[in-house]
Amino acid sequence: MLTTRPRGTADILPGQVEKWQYIEEKIVRICREYGYREIRTPVFEHTELFVRGVGEDTDIVEKEMYTFRDRGDRSITLRPEGTASAVRAYLENKLYAGPQPVKLYYIGPMFRYDRPQAGRLRQFHQFGVEVFGSYHPAIDAEVMAMAMDFYGRLGLNDLELHINSVGCPNCRPVVRKRLQEFFQPVLADLCPNCRGRFERNPLRILDCKSDRCAELSREAPTTVDCLCPDCGEHFAQVQQFLQDLGIPYVLNNRLVRGLDYYTRTAFEIMAPDIGAQSSVGGGGRYDGLIEACGGPPTPGIGYALGLERIILALENRGLAPDVTSGPEVFVVVLGERAAREGFALLAKLRRAGIAADMDYQGRSLKAQMKYAGKLGVRYTVIIGEEELQRNIVVLRDMESGNQREIPGARILQNLAEPAADR
RNA sequence: GUGGAUGUAGCUCAGCUGGUUAGAGUACCAGAUUGUGGCUCUGGGGGUCGUGGGUUCAAGUCCCAUCAUCCACCCCA
Structure with missing residues (x-):
């Protein structure tokens, strides 16, 4: 570095x-x-x-x-x-x-x-x-x-x-005068720092953390x-x-x-x-x-x-907010054709206001699933050759592990609807 | 600016009085499972031992300097 x-x-x-x-x-x-x-x-x-x-x-x-x-x-x-x-x-x-x-x-x-x-x-x-x-x-x-x-x-x-x-x-001049009168007799007992403060800014003696000064200033005028x-x-x-x-x-x-x-x-x-x-x-x-x-x-x-x-x-105090800023949906694709379809679907999801992402590392299905799990997404949408031929996608709930087949045209609507309907 | 402690894999740390190729856990990647994450098992990649000098046949280990981090002082947010 x-x-x-x-x-x-x-x-x-x-x-x-x-x-x-x-x-x-x-x-x-x-x-x-x-x-x-x-x-x-x-x-x-x-x-x-x-x-x-x-x-x-x-x-x-x-x-x-x-x-x-x-x-x-x-x-x-x-x-x-x-x-x-x-x-x-x-x-x-x-x-x-x-x-x-x-x-x-x-x-x-x-x-x-x-x-x-x-x-x-x-x-x-x-x-x-x-x-x-x-x-x-x-x-x-x-x-x-x-x-x-x-x-x-x-x-x-x-x-x-x-x-x-x-x-x-x-x-100010009144405090200054009264403080100097008060500390004059014990000036030698103050910490070196406060001895300097005596002339320059006696107010700050009140603020001194040293035990001795704190003790001496207990009865000091404020x-x-x-x-x-x-x-x-x-x-x-x-x-x-x-x-x-x-x-x-x-x-x-x-x-x-x-x-x-x-x-x-x-x-x-x-x-x-x-x-x-x-x-x-x-x-x-x-x-x-x-x-x-x-x-x-x-x-x-x-x-x-x-x-x-x-x-x-x-x-x-454990009051810092939970981090929930990752995507909600992850698009998993298998093969070139599915990748193009998935990329297009991803864009649609985002335009619909759904935070979504997909793999850009050429990962295997398994690795994509693993990655999606780490991102903490609620849903994955899986598209492979079989789905393309049947014109469907697989929607998987990552919490329950349940998944179902959805007609490709309906997936956007499905994800945009409330959870109860899924 | 002053004093003290500490710097070893991305992270948390081990490494005895100097002695072969510097380890563990975890994280990462892959496989077991030829299209399915979380659990398990197996394997893999990854380290100028903060940096620079010095002592020594030999330094992660000892000495000095330097940088950084943490704690205290000072001060403040």
Whole structure:
């Protein structure tokens, strides 16, 4: 073999791809019901879009982007997430001039130069939604409710919704100051990582997985403690709407999302059983992002779900759909003349909407039967010299093994009729 | 980016302290059944032992590097 697929990429083969199609159908449907319309943006963008839109201090921008120079010497980046592109498209196509809010969804590949492991690839796939133009707390609740509804429709009823509010630019300096005051006395006890975070982004200390840091931060002030009156009220209303909808959630004041642009509502959906990468989706509000990208001051909120992780969760629970994509009828032929007749019959079956196939390997009757059995077809139609002379075909039910002779002219009608008549 | 484990037929794996032509199960193909799948039996094809170096009379087996996979960290979807 010349080469293999690049590290962290996957071939989605027949047998697996049906799971993707199943999920994709559910996505199209739920988005229509919730009033979201699809947008398709390029998989690569100018690098500065992500630097600005995701945030310079994020891991994504610092070390995970697939960035290269194209032949025109432009810096291009394979998209690491979907929000920045949606914002760019919203501004570039002046969607803010139309009725608000604008509710969009996308589905497609994303690229991050991470170290691959279970549930994490370099090319992975996300389904996400974005709402531009509404500050209303009900839209926060809708977005979360929709995500949970989507999981529920797939049978994933045991996932946990964690929510938090990270405040707005008014609250940020307050949290920062109070956290630094809190951690100052124990600074030397924090992990090396968190010692760095102390200056740069003390919020992230709350999120640290190290036992020592978690212990030290148990009594630390949280973002919720420092919310300004507006943010506090907004968060209270978001929760009220969730309760009204009967959506269970966990208040998690350690939840700090990695992307710089989040304001107020932040949430994450966890599946504890799919390995270390337990997040199957997350999102939040980003009221400053659109302005930061050069647009009019416009609020936004969205989420993204990882499709590979959803599939992992489905497989773990035995919820992945059965694969039933093979043909229904197999045409078995013996000899040249029968092969021509069979080929013509095959075309007729297909035109009648019946999934059908035949042998193209010159196999013996026995081998054709065996092959048909492996394909899992319900019926075989057998045509040989004898049948040709008598102007009939043999119709065999592969499950029961029963077979009967049918006049050649009637076979199409016979297969198209309900099973009871056969 | 860091640490650990693992790479032998398409797949799951065996191969003892280095020692003749590298095995099994399964899958694939064919025959038993000269026109009938699933069960059974028989036979057959298929392996640069991840790759590249090294040690040795001799390397699948030991050493080094490299690539890949898995797990954990980091981070996230």
